[in-house]
Amino acid sequence: MNFDGFDFDDNIKQTFNTLDIQGRVPHAVVIESRDSEKAMSLAVFLSMYAVCTAPIKPCGSCEQCHKARNKAHPDIKYVELPKDRKQNSIEQMREIIKDSIIKPNDSNAKVYIFPFADTRLSEIVQNSFLKLLEEPPQNVYFILLCENSKKLLTTILSRASVFRLKTKDVFSEDAVEGARKIIKGILSAKEYELMQALYALSDKSLADEILLAVKLFLRDGMAKSIGADAVFDEECAGELARRFTRAKLISMIELTENAKLKIPKHININLLTTWLCGEYRRISWQR
Ligand SMILES: [Zn+2]
Known part of the structure; x- marks a missing residue:
């Protein structure tokens, strides 16, 4: 993995490097941090990793990486709040479930990023998501960002890999x-x-x-x-x-x-x- 331009602590770098070498970078990821910008930066990094075409990913210089870094990649979706709502809706989740099985447009992967998942995803929405999270379609990644992963259902946590951006x-x-x-x-x-x-x-x-x-x-x-x-x-x-x-x-x-x-x-x-x-x-x- 190439971490140039990103400021993660050594523990996170080591973890992801190991997962990358073993070909086990998880497709369902929960990133917990009190610093939402930091969590987002790891999500952007992983989205670049998912779409990059270079041998050492993310190269940071290919077209895919550029689009991903600028949050302008058609296969990387940032799940926004519906207008005038404080939580994501079940309709949105249904759309995502349908969309996730459609082939990517521009790259070999699809990524869905859920900011503030611990407050924006209700129990019902999380439940509707379980099956997909357990067996994501090939090359589809789900990244849930949160301040406190304990607020997510344990059934979600047991299907995802949780990464904490915190040190001892x-x-x-x-x-x-x-x-x-x-x-x-x-x-x-x-x-x-x-x-x-x-x-x-x-x-x-x-x-x-x-x-x-x-x-x-x-x-x-x-x-x-x-x-x-x-x-x-x-x-x-x-x-x-x-x-x-x-x-x-x-x-x-x-x-x-x-x-x-x-x-x-x-x-x-x-x-x-x-x-x-x-x-x-x-x-x-x-x-
Ligand atoms: Zn690249």
Whole structure:
């Protein structure tokens, strides 16, 4: 891959390079970033990659790349909001579903980019999209941009590859360490190891950050299971991916998110850790 003219962090570059070499650049992509411009720039990059005709894509200089970069390529659609609406409509989605099976005009690929997918795609619209996302027509790419991928249906997330444009340096070392211990506890066969690790949450100033980091560790596990790179810790991510199915990892991420919501409600922290311990273990060991 050629990243000239784009400013992505090394982790993202490495991930996409690896996927490119393995011929596994996903056709259903969710890009999460608090910076919507940054997310859009990755979407533009991927759209150039999809249509470029050079051996090392995107070359940045062929006609296809130019049109893609200028958002003027007939086979790359930016899904806009219907007039006077705050969400995309089911009619739009039906159009896209129909359109996606028609051959591209100008290149060998088609790309549909959905800005602000987490707020603009209702549950109904997302549901209507599932089948297409699971088996996209050949050379068709779907790129969903969002600020918070948790707001998308888990059924969408499980069919797409999620890329987060965020680095771990927003976390304190203590939070990352605390989270790593909890992950080790989840992986351990011994309940007391998890219980002990969860005591870190009794430091209320850190609890929220630790749980957020736990969530990202778990998402790393999911990234690993599709061959992408981990952000925090390759070793933990690898272990998580080997031990748990994606469905279990999604359940654990949801559970962690729930726990995070409970903390500001001044819940008794002992009750919270006991509950969390039981739930993580229930998910780990259920069939
Ligand atoms: Zn090109």
